[in-house]
Amino acid sequence: MKNSIKISRQELYEKVWSFPLTQLCKEYNLSDNGLRKICIKHNIPLPIAGYWSKVKFGKKVIKTKLPAKDEINIIIEIKPFEDKSSESFRDSLSEFPDLIFIVPDELNNPDKITKALKQDLIKKKPSSNGQRENVISSSYNLEVPDVVISKDNLSRTLLIIDVLIKNFRILGFKVYCTLQGLIIENDEGEKKKISLTEKSRAKIVVQGNYNWERRLFFPNGKLMLRIGESYRMAEFTDTATEPMEKKMRKILLRVAHNFEKEKQERFLSAIHHAGRKEEEEIRKIVRKLKEDEYQRFINFYNEAERWKKFMVLKEFYDYKKQVNPEDKNWLEWAKKKLDWYDPSKNVDDSLLDEVDKNTLELRKRNHWGN
16 A cells, blocks of 8 residues: 555564554554554554563563464554645545635625625725735724735635635634634634735835835735745735636645644654653653662661671670679660660660661751751
8 A cells, every 4th residue: 555564463563562652653653542453453462561661770571472373474554644635635625515616706695704804894995004005904903804905806805705714614614703813723723814915016116305215015916815824824826827716726725734734743743742751751760769779778888887886885785784784774774775776676765766876966956846
């Protein structure tokens, strides 16, 4: 199959036991669940939870053997995301027979957004808009499409905007206006702004009493449609052979393509993020293991030092017991202190509860007296 990746059952088994699933998902452009289903379908065992952490720390792991099957040479086709072209999306448009690909000559049952735009523009007179001259612009304080055109192109603009709105509604997009302009939104909440402007030609104009020269821009009759922003923006312009009215199919295909492309990019980004998160978790575990190991050794060392000192005290106690057995009060007291200091007993002593047994120093109190 075109653009598919063929891999034998044995090869896939070796891969899932050699690399984490998050890494393989990026390689094959599959979801974690999708790759798991393929392995389960072909009876390919997967590493258990915690397997890769153990590998990271050099611990012993158990690799489950690949069960034998009659179809030893099974070929598994893992299809990566295709970079869908306009041709592949064209088939999907056929599912919507009500789409309008020919822009009519007159407004017929216009959408409420088109009505609002017409009402905003119809009475306006051409004026300046920045460096643009002789244009009419949609009002910035109204929730209508963002439009800057010549008065001559008003009828065309309304027809094109109306057909676009109706088509995007048919395709299942939410279509609405904000103060920023006309917005389309898919079912995943991704949004794109639609704006329509008229291209301009530059002209040097002499103005004022001092004959100042200014470079101004005048509409040239060619409409330019922009959908989206940044590097993923789709732009369509009138040409001599193909005016905007004949580009409707291309516009819909391009927008659908861009939404799908961005969806793929978000998916791959999520996989990458999951992989980085897993690596960070592994680093935290390694850090904790090192800290625990260090503390365990320090405790071991301190107990050894205490044991040496304890043996000195024990030897002295035995000596005192031998040379002065009648001093029972002292011997009883010393025996209790030995039991308190003995690393193997650690008997509590309320009078020494503020003493660190390893350093034999008083623990520092906080300002609350604890």
